[in-house]
Amino acid sequence: MTAQEQNLEIRLSLSRDAFHLEVDLRLPGSGITVLFGPSGSGKTTILRCLAGLDRADGRVVIGGQIWQDTTKGIHLPTWQRDLGYVFQESSLFEHLDVQRNLNYGIDRIKKPGLAESLDQAIDLLGIRHLLSRPVDGLSGGERQRVAIARALAMQPKLLLLDEPLASLDQNRKQEILPWLEGLHQGLSIPIIYVTHSRDELARLADHLVILEDGHVRASGPAGTLMQTLGLRSETVLKIAFSTIDSLEKAQQLSHQIVALNLAACVNIIPGITSIYRWDGEIQSSTECLMMMKTTPSGFEQLKAWLPTQHPYNCPELISVDISDGLAPYLRWLHDSNTTS
Missing domain, CATH: 3.40.50.300 (P-loop containing nucleotide triphosphate hydrolases)
Incomplete structure (x- = not known):
């Protein structure tokens, strides 16, 4: 076909x-x-x-x-x-x-x-x-x-x-x-x-x-x-900001969501991030990994840093500063060392 x-x-x-x-x-x-x-x-x-x-x-x-x-x-x-x-x-x-x-x-x-x-x-x-x-x-x-x-x-x-x-x-x-x-x-x-x-x-x-x-x-x-x-989520309860580096391959990224059933799994869109299934605290200057779909069978890991310290309780939202070239749907995987 x-x-x-x-x-x-x-x-x-x-x-x-x-x-x-x-x-x-x-x-x-x-x-x-x-x-x-x-x-x-x-x-x-x-x-x-x-x-x-x-x-x-x-x-x-x-x-x-x-x-x-x-x-x-x-x-x-x-x-x-x-x-x-x-x-x-x-x-x-x-x-x-x-x-x-x-x-x-x-x-x-x-x-x-x-x-x-x-x-x-x-x-x-x-x-x-x-x-x-x-x-x-x-x-x-x-x-x-x-x-x-x-x-x-x-x-x-x-x-x-x-x-x-x-x-x-x-x-x-x-x-x-x-x-x-x-x-x-x-x-x-x-x-x-x-x-x-x-x-x-x-x-x-x-x-x-x-x-x-x-x-x-x-x-x-x-x-x-x-x-x-300029579509945005309906509710914003608390705000924090982060920056993301290593975006060389951003233009190649797919907008598909990567399925990860983890406690600190976050769906990121330019300008706004919906936090789901998260009850805890993201530490100041914590290095994290974002998992992004780059090909139908592969993923790209990019590093991210959260410069602020802030408690989050589901379902709250944070704003994230993301390069314009980054695809709008990402799955963010918090480093396992910080969730243990």
Whole structure:
């Protein structure tokens, strides 16, 4: 399949009362595309049109397969569109345990390799220890992880996530976000993720589409747009500054997030840094290492120094002075000697 065939072609036109949707997009065939914008901007409507739940005029091509082409009279029904869809609510069967919820779909569809796909999804979302648990005993974050695993088990060509964290409190969001970040490395299919949260955008997006009043205001690599448009996280509680050296290879760096499940793992964007899963103190003049993805299979280690001493309690934010050439998504690994 050519690179052109791997891309997603989405042209949609829909009018409903006073709302008018008019979008023309070419999206990457892998990674996470975030649809970002205020309520009523058309984010969920686009997902529903892609799923065939709402009928718009236009053309939708996913992985080289035409799902919709109004000019040719093509409009595949939802059941013929090879996709997974996870809503704000997990929509699990309350009378079944986790394992039987996961098995529900694959027991009814004769498709080779579904059992293996389910097993991989269980590991990818880290829910193997939950399989025998009743659904009503799960936290909100656990329920959403089960729902995503169930969708992935069906081997979709496209995964749609419609504000999957919207109904969760802050603690549950922090519980599930690392698993969503892992989808970058664990999946080769495209994911379209709807949110109006800037923090989710900062942590998850490879490609960003900004919507307003049913129209695309901007579309492109997430890091580039976030810098250009000055998007910032929603809350800044405390401020500290640091400098970063050894940026010779900065121009070569990818904006992909490196998945590291460590206590002091930080997601860095130019001008702002979100600190997650960190409860402690960063010592003055401590030398640290940042892990950055430079190639599809390799990483670059750059040294960093934090000149200030400041206690941090999750979830707080710090501002970081980063060279303009540095890619906007980095994973920062605090030196193990300072976290022992």
